[in-house]
Amino acid sequence: MSVNKETVAKISKLARINMDDAALERMVPELNNILDWVEQLGEVDVSEVEPMAAVIADKLTLREDVIDADPMTGGGKRDDVLANAPAAEHGFFGVPKVIE
């Protein structure tokens, strides 16, 4: 499978990255090189195995289901959460108008 300029334009839109024509043109052969190379995975017989997502068979740990189980991630951190926001206003993240 290979990609053309239209496909790369579509992917860049899905990925929310602006790309002009020149950038798209440049990216097409680069992505195709990589995609051609990963194509070889198709020749591997994978009929016996399940897809692997977790490498170490250890149970995922869940936190206790209580408020503020960990004070760092529990909540009540509004000012910390907003400290690096480019446009925080009135205790909220600021964004361009989305509703007319």
Place this chain on the structure above:
Amino acid sequence: MTDFTQLGVKDIRDGVASGDFTAREVAESFNAAVDAASALNAFIVATPDHALAAAEAVDAKRAKGEELGAMGGVPIGMKDLFATHGVQTTAASHILEGFSPQYESTVSQKLWDAGAGMLGKLNLDQFAMGSSNETSYFGNVVSPWQKAGSNAAMSPGGSSGGSSSAVAARIAPAATGTDTGGSIRQPAAFTGICGIKPTYGRCSRWGVVAFASSLDQPGPMARSVEDCAIMLGAMAGHDPKDATSLNRDVPDWEGALSADLKGKRIGIPKEYRMDGTDSAILDSWEQGKAMLKDAGAEIVDVSLPHTKYALPAYYIIAPAEASSNLARYDGVRYGLCDLPEGAGLQDMYAATRAEGFGDEVKRRILIGTYVLSAGFYDAYYTQAQKVRALVARDFDRAWEDCDLILAPTTPTASFPLGSLNDDPLTMYLNDVFAVPASLAGLPAMSVPAGLNPDGLPLGLQLVGKAFDEQGVLDAGLAIQQRAGFEAAPEKWW
């Protein structure tokens, strides 16, 4: 007077504890060395005050007769992928330039609690994506090593290139690294130092800028196996804030270190003998076998049949996870925001991300987005995850015949900066020997083996069973003692 910058972790810790010198003297020496080494571009920001404050705290504790901690009085470099409270954390990207975390990563906090101080935040490949440290928004890191008879700037490897350069140049006794597909081991090999990626989950990922979450793993980089064992002990441990953190006791790796390998079987995977591997690398592999045999181990041939498929599987899985992880950089919550005149929310996202990400990062986000998109998910992503299972199964089968695996860390020694930039694929091949252990989540270490005919360092890699960092460190120690690697780069910076 002792030149403190020649000392490693153990010597500094023990010297401070026994009162041979103060932690403050050590911190001052390293701060000055960092200040004088700007030509390496290893640090994005220096934090001399942090190093001094930590040192003074250790000296004060000693005066009161208190415990100084496993890293007491040791100033280290912190890869700029770890969130540090109030100290800019960028992942070497423009999109996070100026980001000041309101919290401390678990690993860095553990190191400070163990008495370490911070010399500064170390440069890296942008979002840890790269194998040469040429994708940083803050410029290339230069290796302190040069080819004999040349002054061409060489790559320190990547992505932990600031870490490897700083430790090899002796402007930091040790540094943190992170390894997703070789980012600790390959730079360690390129610069003649040690680095260990522990079992996936040993070190918490909380507060580490995410690249590919099923692979990312922090680890130490230092100039000796002992120093790595000490620092790993301080970094590891269960963290409830990371759901994939291993809930297991941290062994006393330093205390149990032993270079006696009697009864150990070392596997030599035949598939790692690949076309394009330097003859000097193959020679050092042979020497490595002889060293481990001399230490009492038995050498056995093993097969890891899916080795050649590990790298292409990695280049689907890692970009897929990255495209998802990096969706958080939206210009709203932190970091850069590019809001063109009259733009709406979607335009702002796309403009911010176009401006804030470098080319390699964009390339991987696009690949990841493509392989996860409707219609391609099974052909690419599910297939890669199945191949990952086969790569892991290869190791499980090999463990029936051996306890550890010995292989080269990289197919070549370091290369001049700028020499591999024409084709992303050529760069990816640097990690061909490192990636299989990453996909399988296994502990793996690079130790210096010697110099090639150009006078550049070569590394040997040891891969162990899950949770057997001790076996990896022990075999690393056996090689270290026999290779007697004492070479240091000649100072030109």
